[in-house]
Amino acid sequence: MKIGFFYISPPPDSSLYTGMNQGVAILVSILKNMGYKPDFRIIYGRDDIISINTAYDLALISSFSGMIDIAEELAIHIKRISENTYVVLGGVHATVAPYDAIKLKGVDAVVVGEGETAIREIIRNFERKDFGNVPGMLVEKGNSFPAPTFANLNTLPFPDRSIFDQKGILSKYGKIVGAEFMLGRGCPYSCTYCINANLNKLYDRKHIRLKSPEYAIEEIKNFIAEYGKPALIGFHDDIFPFESEWLEKFSHIYKREIDIPFWANTRVGIVNKKLLRIYKETGCIRLHIGVETANERLRKQVLHRDMTNDQIIDTFKLIKDYGIKTLAFNMFGIPYETEDTIIETINLLRKIKPFRTIISLFTPFPGTELYDICKREGWKFDYHVRNFYEAKPPLTQPSISNEKLIYYFTNAIRMIYE
Missing domain, CATH: 3.20.20.70 (Aldolase class I)
Incomplete structure (x- = not known):
């Protein structure tokens, strides 16, 4: 399965923001531990979106609210390359505004809350596209979603910092x-x-x-x-x-x-x-x-x-x-x-x-x-x-x-x- 993982981020600045996101790095570690090699990319803006020309089976996007417009443009672009790509949006915006996030063009589902449990279940159920019981996953506009869960922090893999x-x-x-x-x-x-x-x-x-x-x-x-x-x-x-x-x-x-x-x-x-x-x-x-x-x-x-x-x-x-x-x-x-x-x-x-x-x-x-x-x-x-x-x-x-x-x-x- 070809997986794309996209982190929407402002450019690192001169204050205290280095661009590092430890939560995203943990999710990438989980995917690698499951035997996958996700195509990870940091998206700072539209130029980074244009450079993508790969057809994915699954595209995972993480974005905060301030750049959710860029996340939508990315989802649309990915769907143009292959309409069969299943696009899942997570991160801050999906968590605080899931019913708005699910309406974004190109987005098939959103994950609310912490994603370590959800990402494993998405992968395990991907072939059947049976996501109804994935914690925190909203797959249809207007529907409810299973309560989000959170993992035992002491059982998580260490972040894959090389991606940043x-x-x-x-x-x-x-x-x-x-x-x-x-x-x-x-x-x-x-x-x-x-x-x-x-x-x-x-x-x-x-x-x-x-x-x-x-x-x-x-x-x-x-x-x-x-x-x-x-x-x-x-x-x-x-x-x-x-x-x-x-x-x-x-x-x-x-x-x-x-x-x-x-x-x-x-x-x-x-x-x-x-x-x-x-x-x-x-x-x-x-x-x-x-x-x-x-x-x-x-x-x-x-x-x-x-x-x-x-x-x-x-x-x-x-x-x-x-x-x-x-x-x-x-x-x-x-x-x-x-x-x-x-x-x-x-x-x-x-x-x-x-x-x-x-x-x-x-x-x-x-x-x-x-x-x-x-x-x-x-x-x-x-x-x-x-x-x-x-x-x-x-x-x-x-x-x-x-x-x-x-x-x-x-x-x-x-x-x-x-």
């Missing part, structure tokens, strides 16, 4: 991003701009889980054996594990067998002296935290992030006291943003002075509560975004002009650090 040119990534991003890993999946919080709120409903939060410390360490050792010891490791989990027993066991093994500096994501309200002591002793050199906005009304009522400015200030100070650098994520242009609220955010960032600040323009993605708010308000927006750091506001709203938004977006870093 891991050596090239290390060469370009080795000092700021490093070798990328995930220790688990899921996030217990439900911020209104994030897919995790949707996943928490879909899985009733049961998908939030960690790899065992032993499995996580073995994956890192496997990476080192293949690519050499990196200068830095990055843990991409939405929140770095903070459960005491797991963390202490992981820390002990990591220090003994890996001992490589790392960065991780965390959240205000979680960080405390005990955690920071363990993080520091384990090798943490940088923590990434979402500030998003300094306006407490917007933060609590619009973003559903229950934290105060005083907590943010205290957290950043505490992290610095432990000799760990900080990186702050922020969004400009969230619903009901004004010039005054942006100035509040800039002033807060001036006060906490992160080692690095990243600012993006808010995009209302399907499947999020803020997407529904923007639609209800009747605001003009476009979620087909290729670059989150481009000075082109995806959302137009009456509380702030796009001209003002672009001005602060392009000048904020200078204002924060001057």
